[in-house]
Amino acid sequence: MTRKQSEETTAVLPAPHLWLRDQNASLTATLAWLLPLMLIIGLATYMRTVDLNVLGYNSDEAVYAGQGAAIAQVPILTDLFPVFRAHPLLFQFTLAVFYSYDSSDVIGRQASAAIGVATVLLVFLLGNRLYGRRAGLIAALLLAVMPYHVIPTRQVLLDGPMTLYATLTLYLLARFADTERPVWLYAVSIAMGLTFLAKETGILLVGAIYAFLALSPEIRVRIRDAVLSLALMVLTMLPYPLSVSLAGGGSGGKTQQYLVWQLFRRPNHTWDFYLTVAPPAIGIGVIVAAAACLWLLRHRITWREKLLVMWILVPVAFFQLWPTKGFQYLLPIAPPLTLLAARALTYWPQKSLRWRQFRLPQAIPGAVMAAAIAVSLILPTWRQIHPYASDTFLAGSGGVPGGREMGEWIQDNIPKGARFLTIGPSMANIVRYYGHREAFGLSVSPNPLHRNPSYEPISNPDFKIRTAELQYLVWDSFSAGRSTFFSDAIFYYARKYNGRVLHTESVTVTTPDGQQVERPVIIVYEVHPQW
Numbered sequence: 001m002t003r004k005q006s007e008e009t010t011a012v013l014p015a016p017h018l019w020l021r022d023q024n025a026s027l028t029a030t031l032a033w034l035l036p037l038m039l040i041i042g043l044a045t046y047m048r049t050v051d052l053n054v055l056g057y058n059s060d061e062a063v064y065a066g067q068g069a070a071i072a073q074v075p076i077l078t079d080l081f082p083v084f085r086a087h088p089l090l091f092q093f094t095l096a097v098f099y100s101y102d103s104s105d106v107i108g109r110q111a112s113a114a115i116g117v118a119t120v121l122l123v124f125l126l127g128n129r130l131y132g133r134r135a136g137l138i139a140a141l142l143l144a145v146m147p148y149h150v151i152p153t154r155q156v157l158l159d160g161p162m163t164l165y166a167t168l169t170l171y172l173l174a175r176f177a178d179t180e181r182p183v184w185l186y187a188v189s190i191a192m193g194l195t196f197l198a199k200e201t202g203i204l205l206v207g208a209i210y211a212f213l214a215l216s217p218e219i220r221v222r223i224r225d226a227v228l229s230l231a232l233m234v235l236t237m238l239p240y241p242l243s244v245s246l247a248g249g250g251s252g253g254k255t256q257q258y259l260v261w262q263l264f265r266r267p268n269h270t271w272d273f274y275l276t277v278a279p280p281a282i283g284i285g286v287i288v289a290a291a292a293c294l295w296l297l298r299h300r301i302t303w304r305e306k307l308l309v310m311w312i313l314v315p316v317a318f319f320q321l322w323p324t325k326g327f328q329y330l331l332p333i334a335p336p337l338t339l340l341a342a343r344a345l346t347y348w349p350q351k352s353l354r355w356r357q358f359r360l361p362q363a364i365p366g367a368v369m370a371a372a373i374a375v376s377l378i379l380p381t382w383r384q385i386h387p388y389a390s391d392t393f394l395a396g397s398g399g400v401p402g403g404r405e406m407g408e409w410i411q412d413n414i415p416k417g418a419r420f421l422t423i424g425p426s427m428a429n430i431v432r433y434y435g436h437r438e439a440f441g442l443s444v445s446p447n448p449l450h451r452n453p454s455y456e457p458i459s460n461p462d463f464k465i466r467t468a469e470l471q472y473l474v475w476d477s478f479s480a481g482r483s484t485f486f487s488d489a490i491f492y493y494a495r496k497y498n499g500r501v502l503h504t505e506s507v508t509v510t511t512p513d514g515q516q517v518e519r520p521v522i523i524v525y526e527v528h529p530q531w
Contacts, residue, residue: 033133037124040137044120044144047378048113048154051386053106056404059426061156062433063454065108068095074103080432085454088240090197091161105404108156116153119164120144123335126171129178130304131343134363138342138370143335145374147381148281152328154385155399158199159328165195166205166332170311173209177216177303182225189229193236205332206233208314215310216303267323274320278330280380282337285373289341296347305343308336345370400430400478402505402522407434409503410524420472421464421493423479423486425455427522431474439474443486461489465497466529473499473525499525 057065066081071092083089098107120140127136143149153160169191176184188209195202213221279287297305312333319329345366407430410420418437422428425441432439444457464470473490480487493499505522 033137036137037121037140040124040140040144041117041121043141044117045113047145047150047381047385048116049110052109052113052154055399055401056407057105057108057156057430057433058400058403059429061105061108061399062429064092064158065095065105065156066429066433067092068108069099069103071096072099072103074099076436077103077433080436080438082454084244087158087199088197089243090194091158094161095156109154112153112156112160115160115164116149119149119153119160119167119335122164122167122171123338126167126174126335127339127342129171129174130339131346134366135339135342135346138345138366139335139338141370141374142283142286142338142341142377145377145381146281146283146286146334146338147377147384148278148283148328149331149334150381151281151384152331157328159331162195162198162202163331163334165191165198166202166311167335169195169205169209170307170335173212174304174307177219177307180220182222182228185221185225185229186232189233190236193233196237197240201329202332204315204318205311207318208310211314212303212307212310215306219303267325269325271320273325274316274330277327281327282334283373283377285376286337286341289344289369289373290337293340293344293347296344305340308340311336341373342370400476401507403427403430404434406474406503406505406522406524407431407436410435410437413503414472418472419470420474421458421461421470421490422474423476423483423490427474427476427479428455440470442489443479443483461493465493465527468529471527472502473527475523475525477519477521494525494527497527497529499527502526 063081063085066077067083067085067089068091069077070081070083071089072095083092095108095111098111120143123143124136124140127139129136149163169188172184172187172191175181176188192202192206192209195205213219294301294305294309315330315333319325346363348366410431411434414435414437416437420428420431420435420437420439422431422439422441424443428439428441431437440458441455442458442461444455446457446459458464458470461470473494475487475490475494501523503522503524504520506518506520508516509519510516
């Protein structure tokens with residue numbers, strides 16, 4: 001090397017102390033967002049796993065876990081829970097992988113909790129892409145502690161997995177809108193297909209995608225790419241209808257019956273159900289901040305806000321009009337709401353606040369407000385995830401007190417082959433899952449238009465009991481609270497056929513005057529027909 005070349009090389013290379021300073025600055029900048037993200041992920045994990053299995057499964061959990069067990073060929077449960085019921089099977093197949101090694105009920109809930117934590121991480125990545133790391137961190141924090149997202153992802157339900165894939169679809173759609181590269185549009189289609197395979201109601205978000213692209217003329221989509229992406233989505237969804245048609249055993253007919261039942265079933269809640277139940281669970285602070293974002297940025301609306309708003313409006317409009325309403329049906333709107341709220345909290349104030357000689361950094365007010373909203377979410381979440389003694393049950397709130405214990409007692413003390421009659425199908429599912437005995441719901445309607453086709457009606461309970469086809473009755477306070485008529489019918493059959501109480505599950509509740517009393521929540525009767 002000549003002297004001139006040596007001088008040129010030396011001139012290019014930075015001095016050692018400058019290089020170290022740059023490296024330290026880069027490391028500090030990385031830790032500034034990586035450490036908070038790790039803390040948020042840790043908080044999200046804790047909120048979804050603490051006291052996770054104190055209570056046994058509720059009815060829906062028993063069904064989905066039972067399907068996973070049937071796919072994994074777990075003994076006994078395979079015969080009690082058919083693989084094909086009302087919904088696609090992506091999550092159930094995921095459970096089957098774990099159930100091949102361990103079929104305990106905590107495994108299913110741990111899988112659901114992991115999916116919930118993954119959604120929190122994905123929201124950070126989406127927020128980072130749309131509005132920067134600070135907005136991504138705030139959105140992830142709000143979702144990590146939001147009751148509306150924490151409670152369903154602590155249960156074996158399909159809405160948590162559907163929300164994960166819906167958020168993945170949203171992220172990929174943002175990548176396409178940002179780059180207009182066709183590969184991202186193809187990825188959107190595949191993720192949309194996975195969203196449908198997690199739960200069929202996810203197909204509604206196709207409408208959100210169409211509305212977003214229609215309202216964003218600045219994003220160009222070629223006809224060829226649109227057709228190919230649509231084909232990819234259909235191919236991704238195809239395994240479900242194919243598996244139903246090839247399974248035989250009436251699976252296709254059951255699916256058609258389920259569609260008819262959903263179209264003609266009676267409303268299960270009043271029109272204001274979501275207006276009264278969803279906002280407190282999502283967080284009033286989150287909703288106010290999201291609305292403030294749209295107001296503050298009304299003159300600066302971009303495709304980003306259009307994307308998030310469409311992702312919210314389409315599901316809300318559909319389920320508000322649809323007569324069937326469920327607590328967690330609107331779960332996919334939780335991530336975009338947190339992103340809009342985070343945008344508002346990072347946007348305001350636009351300038352640093354000053355008071356005399358003091359200067360408050362611009363990020364502080366938004367961070368303080370974000371922390372205040374997070375605390376307002378943690379408190380109700382904490383109350384919900386810690387089970388308390390109660391003889392009433394709110395659908396979607398968690399497990400059923402005494403259900404697992406009752407089922408385990410049945411498994412240990414009732415002869416194999418025995419058949420149970422319960423107030424409704426909810427307790428029947430729990431008897432099947434934990435008790436490993438066949439059970440039927442008295443409230444299941446014989447009219448196909450008024451019942452879930454997955455359940456078999458008992459048209460003449462008197463005859464079934466007299467001929468000893470049904471040997472045991474189960475009364476539970478949770479079903480009784482929803483149907484006093486069928487609760488009274490169980491007591492009637494217990495009296496008429498010399499019912500003898502074999503087992504009782506009770507909880508300790510506090511009365512209005514402050515006294516603690518034992519109150520039965522589940523009673524198992526053995527009936528003896530007279531000849």
